[in-house]
Amino acid sequence: MKRIISKAVCLLCAGALALTAAGCSKSAASSSTSASSETSVYGSASDYDYQNFAYSDGLDENGYWSGIRALDYVTLPEDYASIPLKKADIEPTEEDVQSQIDSLLSQNTTTQQITDRAAADGDTVNIDYVGTVDGVAFTGGTATGYDLTLGSGSFIDGFEDQIIGHNVGDIFDVTVTFPDGYGDSTDAEGNAVVLSNKKAVFSVTLNYISEEILPELTDAWVEENFSSTDGVHTVEDLRAEYQKMLYQNNLNTAVMDYLLANSTFKDLPKEVTDYQVNQCLNYYYTMAQHYGYDLDSFLQAAAGYNSADDLLDAMSDSITEYAREALLYQAVAEAMDIAPTQEQIDTYSAYTETYGANYCTMVALMDAVSEALTTGAQVK
Known part of the structure; x- marks a missing residue:
């Protein structure tokens, strides 16, 4: 808040x-x-x-x-000091308020470590990995405690897919091919390591699966988190605060939009x-x-x-x-x-x-x- x-x-x-x-x-x-x-x-x-x-x-x-x-x-414009606006264009909807509350809850999620099942598509996994090309480790190919969301497409095609199905604690190899045009890296001595079109083997350790837990929106949660800093004590207070904030933001935007246009x-x-x-x-x-x-x-x-x-x-x-x-x-x-x-x-x-x-x-x-x-x- x-x-x-x-x-x-x-x-x-x-x-x-x-x-x-x-x-x-x-x-x-x-x-x-x-x-x-x-x-x-x-x-x-x-x-x-x-x-x-x-x-x-x-x-x-x-x-x-x-x-x-x-x-x-x-x-x-002549009416700049008394700009005419429609209230319907400024009043936030219930959906707008709820979106703000959903965002607030998301910002206050806690993380729980899952260790008793296999990784699935969509999971965020914590991994260690060491990559080699032709048996040579290269700069940027090693990480410890890296959080990766499976299915995000963040890593090279095929990397994330090969983690799915492995259990926490498993140590396994992931084999991928760097795409054409991928930039070169270096080895520990600073020698160039060509990655473009090269097959790479990553030794991966699956440390744990992370699961985000959204807080439950209750008067007690609002009181605990926002009473001393924002003077907000209940869910009703929270909604009223966001209603007021969104109205003011919409009003500020509408005023400037009017001035820019006129x-x-x-x-x-x-x-x-x-x-x-x-x-x-x-x-x-x-x-x-x-x-x-x-x-x-x-x-x-x-x-x-x-x-x-x-x-x-x-x-x-x-x-x-x-x-x-x-x-x-x-x-x-x-x-x-x-x-x-x-x-x-x-x-x-x-x-x-x-x-x-x-x-x-x-x-x-x-x-x-x-x-x-x-x-x-x-x-x-």
Whole structure:
């Protein structure tokens, strides 16, 4: 239930990317699907200093874009302070509320180890494995305590199928053939080990089968988990809390959608679009650095793009939309003379070291603008 609602300007790059173990991962092949081979309207990634991007770049102490008057670029609709909305479009349904509760229960599952039966399709198994090609162990082909969902298709074709039917404690061989184009590995001495089209033998130990247990939604469970942190004591309270949260989220979204659809924009300031591009590229660059890749190689392996330029081309429309949204918040703040309260700024004080004070002030300003717009909205 604890939540931090952040209005980061460039949401398009938010998300988690994970790389599976290189030794067995189906995705380690060198080929990749390109989103586009054309040049983005925002040029090439090489045009930007995204490696040195900082979130407070180009923002002043008021959370405004430095040197930019947003109302010079945005003409707001006349009814921006009292936006007309239909209540039926905002009210969350019972299904929406239940979906949130189901997600909450899923986040609080516990894991039980099953040891008295054979592995079946769909099970999550914990395994150790050591892989060899022509009798030589290779980098990335060994793991201990690895959780693998059988039938997920995470590993090379045939690997998961050969685990099905084995009992906990069994030690057995899994034989697979690496696909054509699979990247080379190395042995313990650093010598190249060719994997493409090679037969590999993995010695696998099945440690246990994991089974997730969903908690039972009861007043006692709600009281135990959320009474002290959120003031929620019963299942009825929990549903009411989600109803309120979803309504507010839907209202915030509807207000911004209305402004985007009914405002008029001149050419966007380059400083704002450059910010969006740099933030997006820096996100993936940081992930690439974490996994030891250069940016293009990471995008090929993890995101399905041939290069950072392809990424920019695919996201150009989103970059434009988020730049417009960023200007809209400031334009409304200018038009209504809105500034965040100290309490709103303090909400993000824990993040100033990571994102900078000016960025956190901008997010607080967005909160203040959202509060003014949703309060003034005419919901009927």
